[in-house]
Amino acid sequence: MKLSTKGRYGLRALIDLAQYSEIEPVSISSIAARQGISERYLEQLMAKLKKAGLVKSIRGAGGGYVLAREVESISVGDVLRALEGNLEPVECSGLHPEEGCEAAGGCVTKYVWQKINESINQTVDEIKLDRLVEESKAMKGKQISGQMHCGN
Amino acid sequence: MKLSTKGRYGLRALIDLAQYSEIEPVSISSIAARQGISERYLEQLMAKLKKAGLVKSIRGAGGGYVLAREVESISVGDVLRALEGNLEPVECSGLHPEEGCEAAGGCVTKYVWQKINESINQTVDEIKLDRLVEESKAMKGKQISGQMHCGN
DNA sequence: TGTAAATCCTAGTAATTTGGTAGGGATTGA
DNA sequence: TCAATCCCTACCAAATTACTAGGATTTACA
Numbered sequence: 001m002k003l004s005t006k007g008r009y010g011l012r013a014l015i016d017l018a019q020y021s022e023i024e025p026v027s028i029s030s031i032a033a034r035q036g037i038s039e040r041y042l043e044q045l046m047a048k049l050k051k052a053g054l055v056k057s058i059r060g061a062g063g064g065y066v067l068a069r070e071v072e073s074i075s076v077g078d079v080l081r082a083l084e085g086n087l088e089p090v091e092c093s094g095l096h097p098e099e100g101c102e103a104a105g106g107c108v109t110k111y112v113w114q115k116i117n118e119s120i121n122q123t124v125d126e127i128k129l130d131r132l133v134e135e136s137k138a139m140k141g142k143q144i145s146g147q148m149h150c151g152n
Numbered sequence: 153m154k155l156s157t158k159g160r161y162g163l164r165a166l167i168d169l170a171q172y173s174e175i176e177p178v179s180i181s182s183i184a185a186r187q188g189i190s191e192r193y194l195e196q197l198m199a200k201l202k203k204a205g206l207v208k209s210i211r212g213a214g215g216g217y218v219l220a221r222e223v224e225s226i227s228v229g230d231v232l233r234a235l236e237g238n239l240e241p242v243e244c245s246g247l248h249p250e251e252g253c254e255a256a257g258g259c260v261t262k263y264v265w266q267k268i269n270e271s272i273n274q275t276v277d278e279i280k281l282d283r284l285v286e287e288s289k290a291m292k293g294k295q296i297s298g299q300m301h302c303g304n
Numbered sequence: 305t306g307t308a309a310a311t312c313c314t315a316g317t318a319a320t321t322t323g324g325t326a327g328g329g330a331t332t333g334a
Numbered sequence: 335t336c337a338a339t340c341c342c343t344a345c346c347a348a349a350t351t352a353c354t355a356g357g358a359t360t361t362a363c364a
Contacts, residue, residue, distance in 0.1 A: 003153055003241040003268075005323060011261055027339065041324055047341075060332025061338040076264055089155040092304045107301045108288040109163055112228055115275050116155075123271040127264055136260040149259045152244045157352060179310065193353055199312075212361025213309040 001089060003080070008152050009037050010045045010083040011076060017055065018071050018133045025064030035149065045083060052082030071133060077124035087124065088117040153241060155232070160304050161189045162197045162235040163228060169207065170223050170285045177216030187301065197235060204234030223285060229276035239276065240269040 013031050020026045028046060032039040046065060049055045056068040067074070080087055088095075090113035165183050172178045180198060184191040198217060201207045208220040219226070232239055240247075242265035 001153070001155055001159070001236050001239055001241060002243070003265075004321090007153070008242065008261070011264065012259075015260055025339095029339085038324065040326080043340080044324090057340060058332090059330075059340050061336090062333055063331085063339050065340090084153050087153055089153060090160065090304050091154070092302070094302065107164075107304060108167055108284050108291060109160070109301070109304055111287070112163065112276070112279055112284070113155075113304060115279065116272060119271040119275040120268060123267050124264075127267065132260050132264070135263070139260060149261070150245065152242050152259060152261055152265060156350090177310095181310085190353065192355080195311080196353090209311060210361090211311050211359080213307090214362055215310050215360085217311090 004084060005041075006045060006048075006083040007080045009035070009042065010049065011079050012149060013037065013042060013045060014049065014054070014067075014074075014079055014129065015132050015136055017065055018067055018129055019136060021064070021066040025058045025062070025066050027064040030064075048083050049079070052078070054078060054082055072128050072130040074129040075125045076127040076129070076132075077121060079129070080124055087120050089113070089120070090116065092117075156236060157193075158197060158200075158235040159232045161187070161194065162201065163231050164301060165189065165194060165197060166201065166206070166219075166226075166231055167281065167284050167288055169217055170219055170281055171288060173216070173218040177210045177214070177218050179216040182216075200235050201231070204230070206230060206234055224280050224282040226281040227277045228279040228281070228284075229273060231281070232276055239272050241265070241272070242268065244269075 012035050016031050016035055017026050020030070028042050029039055031037070032042045035042075046055065046057075050057055050065075050068075053068055054074060055065045057063065057065050077087070092107075092110055092113045094107065094110045095114050095117065164187050168183050168187055169178050172182070180194050181191055183189070184194045187194075198207065198209075202209055202217075202220075205220055206226060207217045209215065209217050229239070244259075244262055244265045246259065246262045247266055247269065
């Protein structure tokens with residue numbers, strides 16, 4: 001029941017990107033350096049974010065990535081789902097009407113899985129990237145020394 | 153970001169146990185048969201539930217398990233945490249004050265992980281076992297044929 | 305008192321997922 | 335041209351998951 005590094009690194013990377021891409025595209029190597037993430041691994045994460053339409057890439061020298069959408073229209077849910085696939089801890093076909101549930105009357109636990117899935121999705125969807133970027137900017141002012149992050 | 157079979161099977165098993173243990177202790181083999189779970193695997197899950205103080209065991213012939221607490225005092229959260237360990241998708245030391253966070257000012261994403269953790273815990277803690285047992289009993293009446301569950 | 309029904313405890317293991325690394329190709333600005 | 339950059343695919347070691355396996359212990363009951 002853990003969020004993998006894909007989601008954790010990826011969200012941090014996108015917050016970083018949002019902050020630094022206002023003027024020019026941001027390269028993978030610069031994000032990787034600032035965030036302490038493997039360049040090669042981050043490359044794969046950015047590919048997923050691109051495929052999901054959250055970032056645009058600019059190839060060639062001086063290239064990099066920029067957000068593909070307004071920073072306030074991107075939710076944490078968008079980011080995490082792009083990277084982790086579906087965030088639902090239980091894949092229950094009964095929850096997706098089109099699939100149909102093989103249990104005749106529906107299972108007892110369906111209700112539980114539904115509530116969990118809903119609460120996670122709702123939580124991550126209501127946090128938008130702009131808020132995190134603001135907070136990150138504010139924190140940089142107060143930051144004296146030491147790490148900006150702790151692996152999460 | 154998936155709930156493992158430990159949590160999924162275990163919750164089903166405990167609902168089953170709650171239903172059938174009103175008169176006499178319920179054996180692992182009978183739960184396993186009804187729920188279509190490996191007996192040997194379920195044994196390990198029950199050990200965890202026992203260690204967590206959710207069930208009591210009665211050894212020897214005619215023995216089995218019974219709930220250790222009132223059915224209405226056991227939450228889905230109690231069950232899932234007993235089986236899965238901690239349900240929090242992100243282990244963030246900054247969220248547990250006694251541990252302290254290695255990032256100087258705390259990380260930006262801490263807020264996100266906190267919200268996710270809270271929403272999951274809140275959701276599973278407010279669903280109590282008695283409600284699921286009631287629902288299960290009600291469903292058995294309507295059940296005509298076919299599976300009672302779908303693997304979740 | 306013997307035996308079968310049960311829980312208890314520990315170890316092993318195949319399959320899958322995670323968290324990367326590695327190699328090379330394609331594009332583009334200077 | 336050449337260096338910086340993204341793009342694509344494959345590979346791999348370590349960890350985790352979902353079991354299986356073997357046996358020890360306890361207890362009701364004939």
